[in-house]
Amino acid sequence: MTRIQRCSFLVAMMLLVFSFHLSAKPGQKSKVPDAVAFKIKLKTEGHNISFDKTEISVKKDQLVAMTYENLAAKDSEILHNVAIVAPHAKDEVFRVLQLAEYDLSSVKKLKSVLAISKSLAPGESDTIKFKPTEKGVYHYICLMPGHGDMLGMTGTIKVE
Numbered sequence: 001m002t003r004i005q006r007c008s009f010l011v012a013m014m015l016l017v018f019s020f021h022l023s024a025k026p027g028q029k030s031k032v033p034d035a036v037a038f039k040i041k042l043k044t045e046g047h048n049i050s051f052d053k054t055e056i057s058v059k060k061d062q063l064v065a066m067t068y069e070n071l072a073a074k075d076s077e078i079l080h081n082v083a084i085v086a087p088h089a090k091d092e093v094f095r096v097l098q099l100a101e102y103d104l105s106s107v108k109k110l111k112s113v114l115a116i117s118k119s120l121a122p123g124e125s126d127t128i129k130f131k132p133t134e135k136g137v138y139h140y141i142c143l144m145p146g147h148g149d150m151l152g153m154t155g156t157i158k159v160e
C-alpha cells in the first residue's frame with residue numbers, strides 16, 4: 001500500500017465508523033416499532049389472590065404485550081400488579097422485595113425484572129411489554145405483600 005492508499009483507507013474507515021454511529025445510536029428506539037406478536041389478557045376477579053391464567057406460551061424474539069386488569073370488588077381496595085421475571089429469578093426477586101419491606105423500587109432496578117406494571121386499584125388495568133431473547137420458563141408475579149410470595153399469585157410463560 002502506498003502512503004496515499006493507506007491514508008484514504010483510514011479516512012474511509014473513519015467515515016464508516018462515523019456513519020455507523022449516526023445510524024445506530026444505542027438505546028434509541030427504532031422508528032418502526034416492533035409489532036406485538038402475542039397479546040395476553042390477564043385478570044383477577046373478586047377477592048381472589050390469583051391470576052385467571054397461570055400458563056402462557058410464546059415464542060422467543062417476539063414482542064409480548066400483557067394486559068392485566070384488576071377486577072377485584074370496588075369496596076375491597078385490593079391492589080394488584082404484575083411483573084415479568086427472567087427464568088430462575090423468581091425466588092430472588094421475592095427475597096429482595098421482602099428485605100425491602102415490599103418497596104417496589106427495590107426490584108424495579110433488578111436486571112431479572114423484565115417488565116413491571118403499575119400497582120392497580122380495583123377497576124384499573126395496565127399493559128406491559130417484553131421481548132424474551134432466550135428460551136426458558138419465565139414467571140409473572142404479583143408483588144403486593146403476600147400475594148406472589150406467600151399465596152402463589154404467579155404464573156409461567158414458556159418461551160420456545
Ligand SMILES: [Cu+2]
Binds near residue numbers: 081
Ligand atoms: Cu396481587
